[in-house]
Amino acid sequence: MAHELLLRGGLVVTVDDSLGDLADADVLIRDGVIVAVGPGLSTSSKNAEAIDCKGRLVIPGLVDTHRHVWQGAIGAFTPQMTGAGYGPAVLNGISTRYEPEDIYAGALWGALQALDAGITTIADWAHNLRSAEHANANLRGLQESGIRGYFLYGGPGPTTDAPNPPHPQDARRMRDAHFPNGMNGRLRMGMALRGPCFTSAERNAEDFKFARELGLPISTHVGMAGTSDAINVLDRFGLLGRDVNYVHANMLTGQEFDLIAKSKGTISLTPSTDMLMQFGTFPATGPALQRGIRSGFGVDTVCSCGTDIFSEMRLALAAERSRANAPALARGEQVPTVALHQRDMLRLATLDGARVWDMDDEVGSLTPGKQADVTVIDMRSPHLDGYGDIIATMVLGAGPADVETVIVGGDIVKQNGRLVGEHIGKARELMLVSRERVRAREAAAVHA
Ligand SMILES: [Zn+2]
Numbered sequence: 001m002a003h004e005l006l007l008r009g010g011l012v013v014t015v016d017d018s019l020g021d022l023a024d025a026d027v028l029i030r031d032g033v034i035v036a037v038g039p040g041l042s043t044s045s046k047n048a049e050a051i052d053c054k055g056r057l058v059i060p061g062l063v064d065t066h067r068h069v070w071q072g073a074i075g076a077f078t079p080q081m082t083g084a085g086y087g088p089a090v091l092n093g094i095s096t097r098y099e100p101e102d103i104y105a106g107a108l109w110g111a112l113q114a115l116d117a118g119i120t121t122i123a124d125w126a127h128n129l130r131s132a133e134h135a136n137a138n139l140r141g142l143q144e145s146g147i148r149g150y151f152l153y154g155g156p157g158p159t160t161d162a163p164n165p166p167h168p169q170d171a172r173r174m175r176d177a178h179f180p181n182g183m184n185g186r187l188r189m190g191m192a193l194r195g196p197c198f199t200s201a202e203r204n205a206e207d208f209k210f211a212r213e214l215g216l217p218i219s220t221h222v223g224m225a226g227t228s229d230a231i232n233v234l235d236r237f238g239l240l241g242r243d244v245n246y247v248h249a250n251m252l253t254g255q256e257f258d259l260i261a262k263s264k265g266t267i268s269l270t271p272s273t274d275m276l277m278q279f280g281t282f283p284a285t286g287p288a289l290q291r292g293i294r295s296g297f298g299v300d301t302v303c304s305c306g307t308d309i310f311s312e313m314r315l316a317l318a319a320e321r322s323r324a325n326a327p328a329l330a331r332g333e334q335v336p337t338v339a340l341h342q343r344d345m346l347r348l349a350t351l352d353g354a355r356v357w358d359m360d361d362e363v364g365s366l367t368p369g370k371q372a373d374v375t376v377i378d379m380r381s382p383h384l385d386g387y388g389d390i391i392a393t394m395v396l397g398a399g400p401a402d403v404e405t406v407i408v409g410g411d412i413v414k415q416n417g418r419l420v421g422e423h424i425g426k427a428r429e430l431m432l433v434s435r436e437r438v439r440a441r442e443a444a445a446v447h448a
Pocket of ligand 1: 066068125221300301
């Protein structure tokens with residue numbers, strides 16, 4: 001018998017232009033798929049489950065297009081560090097204390113952090129895979145969390161021109177063993193490459209060639225402080241393409257953005273990392289939107305930034321308006337309204353994010369036929385009980401604690417404001433134990 005779930009009576013923001021917003025509407029889910037959206041829907045099976053969504057906002061599950069999930073266990077480890085300090089402290093520091101069991105604990109806890117914040121699709125730029133066992137452990141953490149998205153196979157860094165074992169060669173084993181048909185449950189695989197900012201142009205070309213030989217999409221950090229000319233290097237070697245995801249991109253030139261647009265590449269916008277860690281001045285939101293480049297948000301560096309997309313939406317909007325307002329203010333002018341709307345941010349956080357990873361046929365909007373990935377936000381609290389546009393209220397005020405229900409592929413992973421499932425308690429315990437192990441190894445290394 002089909003399993004049905006009915007989300008009843010919410011304000012449903014579909015992020016599907018043909019459906020729009022629907023007040024006092026239902027979302028009917030059958031066997032993990034959205035089958036109908038609209039008022040007064042009824043279920044066909046007797047054992048259908050219903051969730052009251054009155055006073056709640058029902059939106060597509062949020063999409064995080066770039067995150068280092070293993071850092072879930074070390075939040076705020078580097079609160080004041082810029083990119084320059086982060087390398088020694090994290091990539092060459094605490095990262096090296098991680099054994100496979102710690103990666104497993106970090107990835108599981110980090111993915112649960114994302115789900116708790118209403119993020120149902122994630123691209124995990126897994127860059128602490130120091131052995132094949134680390135890679136297996138990272139994947140296992142993601143799998144057990146129930147999240148959807150990409151496992152992006154990366155090597156430890158910061159990087160050199162060396163072949164960087166086991167990455168990228170171990171990626172072939174990983175693909176064959178765990179993604180034989182391109183999928184592993186809700187997960188797919190891609191390559192997290194050093195890119196031309198962290199290795200020579202020739203080595204980078206080999207890395208790109210290898211990823212394409214494996215048929216895996218590529219994600220790489222470019223266009224942040226301390227790097228230059230990455231896109232032109234890729235262009236000179238004929239490596240730009242639709243299968244490349246560029247992270248940060250905030251310091252690229254207009255000409256480089258044009259090359260990304262022409263080659264149909266994608267951008268992961270990372271407002272908090274860009275601005276908190278001196279990766280640049282303004283995130284790439286404006287230049288990307290102007291050129292119609294497929295773009296979405298990334299929380300990115302969990303040990304220096306937050307864990308949720310609400311903050312990214314707010315920071316991106318504030319930064320982009322600040323950038324747009326600066327020339328007028330310099331002329332002593334004031335304008336009555338500003339261009340970008342909070343709704344533009346929600347689109348980047350949902351459908352546009354899904355487009356970055358070519359998953360928009362599957363998720364990103366509440367469209368019948370898509371996977372039932374849904375985030376329900378309780379809007380009845382004083383800080384969310386707005387008078388005007390409810391999306392603006394949500395974007396400006398919501399946080400993970402306001403996320404009441406989260407559904408991935410029809411499975412309820414958070415309900416009544418709490419993550420559900422027996423694995424939650426275990427995951428927290430594993431994370432705490434791992435944290436102590438890592439702390440002890442850090443202390444021993446410092447005193448050695
Ligand atoms: Zn990153």
